[in-house]
Amino acid sequence: MKAKAMRFLKLLGNRLLGILRAIAGFIMKLWRHPKGRVGLIVVTLLVVCAIFAPLIAPYDPYDVTQRAAKGLSPSWSHLLGTTITTGQDIFSMLIYGTRVSLIVGLVTGISIAFLGAIMGVIAGYVGGAADTAIMRTVDVMLVIPTLPLTIVLTNLFGKSYLMIIFIFVLFGWTGLARVIRSLVLVLKNANYVRAAELAGASRGHIMFRHILPGVSHLLIMNTALTCAGVMIAEAGLSFLGLGDPTAISWGKMLAEAQGGGALLFGHWWWIIAPGIGIFLAVFSFMRIGLVMEEILNPRMKQSSSIYKIFKNLNNTYMEEVFASMDENAKLGLTLKAGEES
Amino acid sequence: MANDKTREPIMVLENLSVDFPVKGALPFQKRKLIQAVTDVSLTIASGETFGIVGESGCGKSTIANAMVGMVKPTGGKVIFKGKDLFSLPREEFKELRRDMQMIFQDPFSSLNPRFNVYQIISEPMFIRGGSTPDEMKARVIELLKLVGLSEKDLYRHPSDFSGGQRQRIGIARAIILNPDFLICDEPVSALDVSVHAQILNLLMELQEQLKMTYVFISHNLAVVKNLCDQMIVMYLGKVMESGATKAIYANPLHPYTNALLTAVLDIDIDNQRERVLLEGDIPSPIDPPKGCRFYQRCPFAMAGCKHVAAPLVEVEPNHFVSCHKINGFPADSDSAENRTPLRADDGQV
Ligand SMILES: Nc1ncnc2c1ncn2[C@@H]1O[C@H](COP(=O)(O)OP(=O)(O)OP(=O)(O)O)[C@@H](O)[C@H]1O
Ligand SMILES: [Mg+2]
Numbered sequence: 001m002k003a004k005a006m007r008f009l010k011l012l013g014n015r016l017l018g019i020l021r022a023i024a025g026f027i028m029k030l031w032r033h034p035k036g037r038v039g040l041i042v043v044t045l046l047v048v049c050a051i052f053a054p055l056i057a058p059y060d061p062y063d064v065t066q067r068a069a070k071g072l073s074p075s076w077s078h079l080l081g082t083t084i085t086t087g088q089d090i091f092s093m094l095i096y097g098t099r100v101s102l103i104v105g106l107v108t109g110i111s112i113a114f115l116g117a118i119m120g121v122i123a124g125y126v127g128g129a130a131d132t133a134i135m136r137t138v139d140v141m142l143v144i145p146t147l148p149l150t151i152v153l154t155n156l157f158g159k160s161y162l163m164i165i166f167i168f169v170l171f172g173w174t175g176l177a178r179v180i181r182s183l184v185l186v187l188k189n190a191n192y193v194r195a196a197e198l199a200g201a202s203r204g205h206i207m208f209r210h211i212l213p214g215v216s217h218l219l220i221m222n223t224a225l226t227c228a229g230v231m232i233a234e235a236g237l238s239f240l241g242l243g244d245p246t247a248i249s250w251g252k253m254l255a256e257a258q259g260g261g262a263l264l265f266g267h268w269w270w271i272i273a274p275g276i277g278i279f280l281a282v283f284s285f286m287r288i289g290l291v292m293e294e295i296l297n298p299r300m301k302q303s304s305s306i307y308k309i310f311k312n313l314n315n316t317y318m319e320e321v322f323a324s325m326d327e328n329a330k331l332g333l334t335l336k337a338g339e340e341s
Numbered sequence: 342m343a344n345d346k347t348r349e350p351i352m353v354l355e356n357l358s359v360d361f362p363v364k365g366a367l368p369f370q371k372r373k374l375i376q377a378v379t380d381v382s383l384t385i386a387s388g389e390t391f392g393i394v395g396e397s398g399c400g401k402s403t404i405a406n407a408m409v410g411m412v413k414p415t416g417g418k419v420i421f422k423g424k425d426l427f428s429l430p431r432e433e434f435k436e437l438r439r440d441m442q443m444i445f446q447d448p449f450s451s452l453n454p455r456f457n458v459y460q461i462i463s464e465p466m467f468i469r470g471g472s473t474p475d476e477m478k479a480r481v482i483e484l485l486k487l488v489g490l491s492e493k494d495l496y497r498h499p500s501d502f503s504g505g506q507r508q509r510i511g512i513a514r515a516i517i518l519n520p521d522f523l524i525c526d527e528p529v530s531a532l533d534v535s536v537h538a539q540i541l542n543l544l545m546e547l548q549e550q551l552k553m554t555y556v557f558i559s560h561n562l563a564v565v566k567n568l569c570d571q572m573i574v575m576y577l578g579k580v581m582e583s584g585a586t587k588a589i590y591a592n593p594l595h596p597y598t599n600a601l602l603t604a605v606l607d608i609d610i611d612n613q614r615e616r617v618l619l620e621g622d623i624p625s626p627i628d629p630p631k632g633c634r635f636y637q638r639c640p641f642a643m644a645g646c647k648h649v650a651a652p653l654v655e656v657e658p659n660h661f662v663s664c665h666k667i668n669g670f671p672a673d674s675d676s677a678e679n680r681t682p683l684r685a686d687d688g689q690v
Contacts, residue, residue, distance in 0.1 A: 191451035192461075195514060198409055198443055199465030200435040213455050 039287030120180025392569030645679025
């Protein structure tokens with residue numbers, strides 16, 4: 001029993017090493033690809049910002065007591081000025097905002113990769129009742145309206161990024177599970193799998209040595225693309241005030257800028273700053289994901305990549321968030337028009 | 342090419358049938374069955390080469406899969422080394438199955454593209470366990486030389502090799518555990534004609550050296566003629582003719598065998614797959630004819646062939662054929678009506 005457990009652990013360790021090696025290999029390939037290199041550099045920059053935020057940010061972004069420094073325009077002492085309402089340094093907020101975006105994006109992306117892979121592999125490889133159960137669950141998940149549910153859940157259990165991540169993962173694994181399942185169905189009928197079965201391979205052997213490595217490239221690629229999608233969705237939710245009210249995030253910065261009258265006073269940098277943050281983060285992860293797809297699938301034409309970005313963003317969840325952001329924006333605009341007249 | 346009648350049988354199929362369910366288009370429709378293999382019995386003696394011949398879709402691979410226990414038969418038995426494969430406990434089944442291996446038709450999907458040659462060939466040994474990496478490496482190098490590759494290829498990947506070389510890698514993997522029963526499912530049909538002979542010769546040499554029993558699946562009759570001791574000719578899941586290869590080639594009785602042979606002999610080697618003599622395609626194995634399965638395309642078909650089943654009958658020692666024209670109808674259905682030819686132009690023959 002113990003020996004078996006040890007062997008399993010060793011196998012698992014080997015697999016993890018294999019996955020790490022696969023990731024390292026991908027990074028090298030990305031670096032050699034000009035577009036991928038851009039994405040890689042930006043992501044590295046963002047990661048550095050997130051980790052060393054206290055060293056990089058010139059001011060404490062949480063400091064709301066600077067009455068004298070309210071609504072400053074950009075200058076050398078405040079690179080992006082300060083907020084009109086509380087006098088926080090916008091550049092410092094921008095740097096700190098990286099943390100929320102990256103953590104939510106990466107944690108969600110990786111969790112979805114795990115859950116989606118497990119569900120997809122079980123559905124595809126084990127099949128039978130497990131397959132039916134999982135695929136029915138996926139179908140049901142696809143028709144649940146997620147935004148209202150998010151609002152209800154955050155109101156019930158408190159607004160936190162953990163909640164947001166939980167919801168993202170809960171609804172995010174379904175698409176991936178589907179893709180993985182169909183790939184597994186192809187792989188498990190490959191003749192090399194049958195040869196292994198003939199030699200007496202266990203299900204674990206086939207799963208860990210043939211099936212999982214066969215889908216790993218898809219997982220890595222998908223993680224990058226989910227990160228991008230999740231970061232933009234997170235910004236949307238934070239904008240709607242569903243994020244952690246005490247943390248600084250780009251979405252919340254946007255909401256504050258709008259509420260604080262950035263448009264009214266012409267402080268465009270207050271709005272542009274978080275916008276650029278969101279753009280860079282989403283763009284770089286998207287780039288990496290798409291370049292990976294290109295590397296793995298050389299027949300695919302790269303010209304379609306912008307189209308693909310839109311197609312990728314075009315899933316229901318994002319649509320809902322965008323739609324409600326639109327509503328809010330319209331509301332803001334009509335208010336403004338009313339005040340002026 | 343051993344032809345020793347006294348040898349004991351290594352593989353016996355007893356009335357093997359394999360049906361695959363196909364879903365009807367509508368949920369309440371009756372489920373239909375593809376009768377991939379119907380009532381096939383055969384005995385393969387240890388050390389011989391047994392040929393299975395027939396057009397695409399006639400159930401050759403399904404028989405092979407049933408022999409190695411990858412497809413569960415709907416009826417009949419698979420008896421390997423005296424043991425009924427499908428009634429064994431799981432562990433014993435796995436153990437017994439190690440003595441069988443398979444060489445696949447498509448050398449591209451039979452090797453994992455992410456593995457290197459060492460990992461591919463050593464995998465069965467790795468799965469069995471109990472060998473150190475050094476032992477496995479030594480064994481793989483030995484096998485590489487045996488199949489005509491070199492030690493230099495050890496850490497290369499399948500994409501670096503040609504089809505013929507990949508097939509050699511597949512062969513090395515198949516024989517690493519010293520199986521005594523090897524199924525070659527169209528081992529050369531996906532390869533360049535120029536390497537056919539090399540691979541076939543390699544297989545023959547290995548058989549000589551390692552004393553293996555071969556099942557050789559092919560739709561190339563020339564290959565079967567040269568390699569096989571015994572053979573069966575299949576059509577739509579049923580055996581049409583079976584027996585010693587020599588007897589069948591010397592005196593092909595079944596119209597289908599005849600058609601296959603003329604096609605090979607009449608047309609030059611490049612076009613040998615064209616079957617000029619047979620009209621129409623092989624019919625669907627869903628709801629096959631009740632009588633002789635070949636009657637729709639048979640130039641000599643009679644009215645009775647449609648609904649009277651044609652049993653395999655031994656017409657000369659070790660030569661069986663399933664045909665009403667050769668064997669005549671059984672007494673209870675032997676009427677003039679049944680004997681009327683279906684096709685007017687061929688009736689006089
Ligand atoms: N897993 C399966 N499910 C359903 N039908 C199957 C399955 N495997 C085979 N069949 C059907 O059974 C019949 C026989 O197939 P089989 O693969 O044994 O033919 P074959 O003689 O090997 O043909 P080929 O020369 O093309 O390899 C075919 O009609 C095929 O469609
Ligand atoms: Mg086949």
